Each structure stands twice: as structure tokens, then as C-alpha cells.
Amino acid sequence: MRCSIALLALVFCAFVVPPANAARILGFFPSPSRSHLLIHCAVADTLARAGHNVTVIATKPNMYPKAPYNYIQLDTPLLPDTFMNVLVNDPPPFYKRYPMLLSEVTKMNNRTLSHPDLQEFLRNHGEDAFDLLLLGYFGNEFHLGLGAHFKCPVVISFMMQPFFVINELIGNPSEHAYVPTLFSGLKQPMDFWARLQNYLTTLFEYYYMSPMLERAEQKYYSYNFPTSSGYPSLEEARHNVALIFANHWFTQGPVRPNVPNLIEIGGIQIKQHPDPLPADIAELLDGSPEGVIYFSLGSNIQGKHLQADKARIMYSVVSKLPYKVLWQWGDSGYPGNSSNIVYKNWLPQSDVLAHPNVKLFITHGGKGSVVESQYHGVPMVGIPLFGDQPVNVLDVQQLGMGVYVSYADLTEERLRQAVEEVLHNPKYTETVRNFSKLYRDRPMTAHQTVVWWVDYVLRHKGAFHMQSPAVYMKRWQLMSLDVLGFLLTIIITVISLALASVYWLAKRCRGGMKGKTNIKNGVTKAKKVK
Ligand SMILES: *[C@@H]1O[C@H](CO)[C@@H](O)[C@H](O)[C@H]1NC(C)=O
Ligand SMILES: *[C@@H]1O[C@H](CO)[C@@H](O)[C@H](O)[C@H]1NC(C)=O
Ligand SMILES: *[C@@H]1O[C@H](CO)[C@@H](O)[C@H](O)[C@H]1NC(C)=O
Ligand SMILES: *[C@@H]1O[C@H](CO)[C@@H](O)[C@H](O)[C@H]1NC(C)=O
Numbered sequence: 001m002r003c004s005i006a007l008l009a010l011v012f013c014a015f016v017v018p019p020a021n022a023a024r025i026l027g028f029f030p031s032p033s034r035s036h037l038l039i040h041c042a043v044a045d046t047l048a049r050a051g052h053n054v055t056v057i058a059t060k061p062n063m064y065p066k067a068p069y070n071y072i073q074l075d076t077p078l079l080p081d082t083f084m085n086v087l088v089n090d091p092p093p094f095y096k097r098y099p100m101l102l103s104e105v106t107k108m109n110n111r112t113l114s115h116p117d118l119q120e121f122l123r124n125h126g127e128d129a130f131d132l133l134l135l136g137y138f139g140n141e142f143h144l145g146l147g148a149h150f151k152c153p154v155v156i157s158f159m160m161q162p163f164f165v166i167n168e169l170i171g172n173p174s175e176h177a178y179v180p181t182l183f184s185g186l187k188q189p190m191d192f193w194a195r196l197q198n199y200l201t202t203l204f205e206y207y208y209m210s211p212m213l214e215r216a217e218q219k220y221y222s223y224n225f226p227t228s229s230g231y232p233s234l235e236e237a238r239h240n241v242a243l244i245f246a247n248h249w250f251t252q253g254p255v256r257p258n259v260p261n262l263i264e265i266g267g268i269q270i271k272q273h274p275d276p277l278p279a280d281i282a283e284l285l286d287g288s289p290e291g292v293i294y295f296s297l298g299s300n301i302q303g304k305h306l307q308a309d310k311a312r313i314m315y316s317v318v319s320k321l322p323y324k325v326l327w328q329w330g331d332s333g334y335p336g337n338s339s340n341i342v343y344k345n346w347l348p349q350s351d352v353l354a355h356p357n358v359k360l361f362i363t364h365g366g367k368g369s370v371v372e373s374q375y376h377g378v379p380m381v382g383i384p385l386f387g388d389q390p391v392n393v394l395d396v397q398q399l400g401m402g403v404y405v406s407y408a409d410l411t412e413e414r415l416r417q418a419v420e421e422v423l424h425n426p427k428y429t430e431t432v433r434n435f436s437k438l439y440r441d442r443p444m445t446a447h448q449t450v451v452w453w454v455d456y457v458l459r460h461k462g463a464f465h466m467q468s469p470a471v472y473m474k475r476w477q478l479m480s481l482d483v484l485g486f487l488l489t490i491i492i493t494v495i496s497l498a499l500a501s502v503y504w505l506a507k508r509c510r511g512g513m514k515g516k517t518n519i520k521n522g523v524t525k526a527k528k529v530k
Contacts, residue, residue, distance in 0.1 A: 023458050024129065027056040027069070028146060029136035029157075030112040032078035034299030035368040037063055039247050040136035040157045042269040043450055044069050047134075050451040055130075057121070059112055074115045079104055087386050098209055105139040106216040113143065113224050127151040131458060137166065141217040144237040145225030153242040153462035155454060160367050160388065161248035162262055164205040165213060169241050171470025171478075172259050176202040179256040185391045187398055188254045206475075239471060242462045243453060247367070249446075251438050252374075253395075261466040263453050267439065268446040269368060270375045274354040281326070281352065284342060288324050291359030293419075294352050294378075295327040298364040301385060302330030310410050311335045314383075317415045323359065323423075326352065353378050360422055365393035374401065377436035379428035381418045383407050401432040 027044040029037055037060050045067035048054040054069035056062075059078060062071040083104055091097055112118065130150045135143055137158045147154040158166050163182040167174055176198050180186035184201045186194045218234055225231040242261065249266030250256075258264070277285065285292055295318060303311060312335055318325045319338035329343045349369065352358060353376040363369045365382040370392050373380050380402030382393030396402040403418040422428045444452065457463045470478055 021455070021458065022051050022053055023131040023454075025052050025054045025132045025134055025454075026130045026146075026150065027054060027058075027134040027136070028143060029056065029058040030074075030109055030140055030143065031136055031138035032059060032108065032300075033138070034060055034063065035366045036136060036138060036159050038299075038368055039159050039269045040134070041067065043157050043245060043265070044134060046268065046447045046450045047454055050455075052454075057118065058136075072117070072121070074112060074117055076112050076115045077108075079108055091386060099212065102139060102209075102213055102216060106142075106213075106220060109138070109140040109143065110220045110224070113220075122146075122149060125150070132454065139213065139216075141165070141169075141213075141238070142221035142224060142234065144234070144240065145221055145231060147240045148225060148231050148237050153457060153464075154240050155242055155457060156244045158244055158246050160246065161252075161254070161256075162244070162246050162258070164202075164210055166244055166246065166262075168206075168210065169238060169471075170244055170259055170261055171468035171473075172262050173257055174202055174206070175256060179254050181205060182388060183391065185394055187395070239467075240462070242457045242464065243466070245450065245453075247371075249439060249442070251435070252371070259466075259468045259470075261463070261468075263449060265446040265449050267371055267375055268450060269350070270372055270446075271350050271354075272445065272447065274351040275348065277348065277351050277355070281344075281347065284324060284326065285352070285355045285357050288357055291323050291423075292355075292357050293318065293321065293323050293325045293360045293362060294347075294349075294358050295325055295362040296347065296349060296364070296369065297328075297383065297385065298366045298369065299346075301364060303335070304330055304333050308335075310407065313410050313412050313415060315341075316412055317419060318362070320416075321419065350376075360419065362419070363393075365389040365396065367392055370396060374432060374435055374439060377429070377433035379422050379432050381405060381415075381422055383410070383415075399431065399435070401428060401435065403428075 025044070025047055027040065029040040029044075031037060031040070037058055041056060041058070041062070041064050044054050044056050045064050048067055048069040055072065056069050057072045057074060059074050059076050061073060086092075087097075087101075092100060127150055130152050132152055133147045133150060133154045135146070135154055135156050137156050144154060156166070156169070161182060162172050164174065166172065174181070177195060178188065178190065180188065180190060180194070180198055181201050183205075184198050186198055190198060221234040221237070225234075225237070227233060231237075244262050245265045245268075246258075246262060247266055247268060248264050250264065252266060276282065295314075297306070306314075315335035315338070318327070319336060319341060321340065323340065325341045326347065327341055327343050328345070328347045328349075331345045334343050350372050353361065353372050358376075358378050360381065361369070361373045361378045362381045362383065363373065365380075365384040366389060370380070370382075380393075380396050382389075382396055382402055383405045384390040384393045385407055390404075393402070393404045397404040403422055405415055405418045476482060
């Protein structure tokens with residue numbers, strides 16, 4: 001009896017008393033994208049629930065109001081609407097798009113850092129305020145200066161499989177012979193032409209995009225964290241990255257090697273236990289056993305960002321379907337008032353997709369959306385708009401979990417065919433449900449993984465023993481150019497010496513022979529004269 005009371009008390013204490021090793025963690029998530037924030041905040045939420053004292057600073061409203069962290073929203077101008085419109089409806093050619101995006105994003109990140117509230121926060125929180133910085137990555141490497149400000153190790157949260165910048169930060173191999181880069185749109189296994197394309201894309205990333213980004217990051221870093229004020233260089237700040245969480249799991253492909261401090265936490269944003277849906281949505285879903293179609297082009301794109309004729313096509317197709325359609329459209333300018341469509345400004349996507357009556361997801365193919373759909377086993381029709389979305393949707397189509405529909409060439413005919421194909425052919429649902437089983441089968445859940453690794457980094461003061469030596473090497477050293485140069489020098493020296501000695505020997509011999517011949521000739525001549 002006494003024993004069980006003691007046990008009860010122990011169990012009670014375990015829930016009430018925060019762990020003795022509770023750390024102060026600052027999550028800094030300046031990305032303007034709600035889908036990015038959804039992932040970073042899920043990491044922060046997980047850590048706060050594990051008992052850490054977590055403060056989050058971001059530029060969008062808190063998406064997890066129940067999360068036990070302190071949330072500070074900076075009211076800073078993000079990417080301009082005009083920019084989003086251009087990106088979706090009139091995208092410039094590839095070689096212009098990247099510099100444009102990079103310039104806008106880094107400029108925005110500088111504005112965020114200069115925000116008076118953030119500057120005030122930094123003045124009030126000195127070097128001992130935090131034990132760990134959790135940085136959401138989005139073209140903001142110069143924000144690593146915050147780790148230098150708080151003199152604490154940095155953990156980075158990244159929304160996708162590692163790509164070139166993330167790889168370079170921790171010396172993760174690119175292995176371009178068999179790992180398709182994020183933006184190539186290629187799949188494993190790659191044939192010769194795919195490998196050629198991947199090789200060229202990798203060169204483009206590492207030798208064009210990376211240096212361009214590097215220049216911008218360096219400019220903003222020097223401005224915000226000048227070495228004259230005692231800050232380390234950007235290079236040194238980079239060495240302070242303890243670990244990177246990538247929102248990827250290998251069953252999604254590609255299969256690739258990672259360094260020990262690249263930890264995959266694919267699906268961290270997916271709730272393990274769905275929250276109850278808002279009453280009206282629950283009623284709609286529960287009351288439609290024949291199935292409901294969920295339509296959302298993502299959290300960044302509102303209906304008003306779409307071209308009017310494209311919006312009309314989408315409306316025309318879904319308004320004629322014999323199913324209810326739950327459309328996350330935005331706050332105004334609905335394209336029509338069909339009785340089977342319910343427009344919402346915002347929907348709890350993961351909870352909606354978890355409902356067994358959702359039959360189809362019409363999506364823009366953002367990584368977060370695709371993964372949620374895969375997790376819950378819902379087939380897709382993808383209408384990608386920009387960024388990594390076309391690649392994600394192509395992936396979905398190749399895996400047999402849905403159908404790709406081009407936004408640029410959108411017609412009623414094409415969209416209707418795609419929707420009907422996925423609704424009527426059971427193979428899409430079966431494939432995505434099979435995938436769902438494989439995706440969930442892991443040694444630890446994404447949430448357990450986050451908690452374990454952050455505790456590990458805290459226990460070992462940054463755990464820099466995990467760092468790959470590649471982090472401290474120059475690119476030419478990583479390519480072994482110095483070693484090859486050295487070997488080549490030796491080989492050339494040896495060959496030159498060999499050639500020189502052969503030449504020298506030959507010359508000496510020839511010299512001897514010549515002497516003899518001359519004598520002979522002399523003799524012959526002498527004979528002739530005679
Ligand atoms: C959590 O950390 C913040 C920042 O260091 C600090 O101001 C606050 O007092 C801490 N809260 C608790 C409950 O320890
Ligand atoms: C960063 O932003 C601040 C404030 O907007 C601005 O004064 C500064 O010039 C910017 N830095 C650079 C390098 O552009
Ligand atoms: C939909 O209905 C609202 C009011 O009920 C109306 O203002 C709007 O013009 C209608 N839209 C269309 C496209 O018919
Ligand atoms: C799904 O998995 C089952 C059982 O492993 C298998 O029989 C079936 O062929 C799979 N379906 C598809 C479409 O891959």
C-alpha cells in the first residue's frame with residue numbers, strides 16, 4: 001500500500017516537476033512560409049513538451065496555440081505580394097529566378113534581424129541567456145551570428161531532404177553519381193543521361209548558386225555581426241552548427257548516406273493523435289461517407305494569387321463533382337457559389353487528412369502537404385506552382401500515388417481527367433496506403449528522435465565530436481586536388497627524370513657513335529681521295 005502511494009507520488013512528480021536538465025532553447029524561424037513554420041514550430045513544440053524552456057521568435061502568427069513555448073511574433077514586412085504573383089504566374093527563366101529569389105529572401109532576412117523588437121530582445125538577452133539556438137533555415141546563414149551572440153551551439157531545422165547548402169554546412173556528401181539533387185527532378189536509379197543531368201545540376205548548385213548565396217550571406221553577416229564588435233567570422237559561426245534536422249525519411253527516397261549529425265525527422269509536423277476538428281468541418285466530414293475532396297494550394301497561395309481564368313477552370317471542374325469539396329481558398333473573391341463547395345480561409349490540414357472520409361487531396365505539392373497526405377494514405381492530384389513543388393508532384397506521380405496537372409497548361413479537360421482517374425482507379429489509394437505503413441515503421445518516432453538528439457547535443461556541449469572533418473576543409477582539399485597535384489608532380493618529375501636520363505644516355509651513346517662514324521667517314525673519304 002505504502003509502496004503504491006510512493007509510486008503514485010513518483011509518477012505524479014514525473015509529470016509536474018520539469019526535468020533537472022531542462023535547457024533554455026531559442027527557436028528563431030524567420031521564414032515567411034507557413035509550411036516552413038509548421039515544421040520548425042513542431043520541433044520547438046516537441047522540445048517544450050519534453051520539459052525544455054523554449055522561446056520561439058518568428059514572423060508569422062503562432063500555428064500551434066497550445067504549444068507550451070513562449071511565442072514572439074515580429075511584425076516585419078515579408079516577401080511582397082507582387083513578388084509572389086510574379087513567381088506563380090509569370091516565372092522568369094531558371095537562371096534569373098534563383099538570383100531574384102535569393103536577393104529578396106536575404107534582404108527580408110536582414111530586415112527581420114534589424115527589427116527593433118529583435119534588437120531589443122538581443123540587448124536584454126546576453127551571452128548566457130540560452131543553452132541552444134534552434135535556427136529554421138531559409139537563406140539565412142548569416143543568422144548563425146545569433147549563436148555567436150548567445151555563445152551557444154546551433155541546431156538547424158530544415159524542411160526537406162538535405163540540399164547543397166545544408167550539405168556544405170556539415171560536410172554531408174553530395175554523391176551525385178547516385179543521389180539526385182533536390183531540384184533535378186530525377187529519381188533513383190539513374191541511367192547515364194540522368195547521371196549526366198545530375199552531374200551538371202550539381203556543378204550549377206555548388207559552383208554558381210552556392211558562391212552567389214555565399215556573397216549575400218557574407219555581406220549581411222559582416223553588416224550585422226562585424227568582427228570589429230568581437231564576433232567570430234561567418235566561417236567560424238558555421239563551425240558552431242552542432243546538428244541538422246532534415247524533414248525527410250529514407251523511405252520517401254532518395255536513399256543516401258548522411259554524416260552522423262544529419263538527423264532525419266521526416267513527418268515531425270504530423271500530429272500523432274489528430275486534434276478534434278472544428279464542429280462544422282467535423283459535421284461535414286462525418287456526414288459524407290461517400291467521400292470528401294480536400295482542396296488546398298498551400299498556405300502561401302491564396303485564391304486571389306491565382307490567375308482568374310485558372311481559378312475559373314478549377315472551380316468549374318470541382319463544382320461538377322458528385323462529392324463535397326472542402327477548399328482552403330483564402331479570405332475573399334470566391335470564384336463561384338456551388339452548393340457542394342465549402343470555402344475556408346484556413347483548415348487544420350493534418351486533422352482533415354486524418355479523417356477516413358477524405359477521398360482525394362488536390363494539392364500544390366508542397367513537401368509538407370505531400371508528406372501529410374502520404375502519412376494519412378490519401379491519394380493526390382498535384383497542381384504545382386513553384387519551387388520544389390513540381391519535383392514533389394512528379395515524385396508522387398512516379399510513385400503511383402497521384403497524378404500531375406500542369407498549372408501553366410491547365411484546362412478543364414486535363415484537370416477533370418486527373419481527378420476522375422484518381423477517384424475511380426483504386427491503385428492510387430492502395431499504393432499510398434501501402435507507403436503510409438512503410439513510412440510509419442521506425443525505431444523511434446520523429447518526436448522521440450528530436451528529443452533524444454537535442455538532449456545529446458546539450459549533454460555533450462554541442463557534441464562537436466560528431467562533426468565531419470570535411471567542415472574544416474577547403475573544397476579543393478575535399479576534391480583531393482592537392483593530393484592529385486602532388487601525385488601528378490611526382491609522376492611528372494619521375495617521367496621527366498626518366499626521359500632526361502634516357503635522352504642523356506642516348507646523347508652520350510650517339511656522341512660516341514658519331515665519333516666512330518666520323519672516323520669511318522674520314523677513312524672512307526680518305527680512301528676515295530686515294
Ligand atoms: C525561460 O527562459 C527565458 C529566457 O532565458 C527566461 O527569461 C525565463 O525566465 C525562463 N523561464 C523559466 C520558467 O525558467
Ligand atoms: C540591413 O537592414 C538594415 C535595416 O533595414 C539596413 O540599414 C542595412 O543597410 C541592411 N544591410 C545591408 C548590408 O544591406
Ligand atoms: C457568391 O455569393 C455572394 C453572396 O452570397 C455574392 O456576393 C457573389 O457575387 C457570388 N459569387 C459568384 C461568383 O457568383
Ligand atoms: C500493397 O501491399 C499489399 C500487401 O503487401 C500488396 O499485396 C499489394 O500489391 C500492394 N499494392 C500496391 C498497389 O502496391
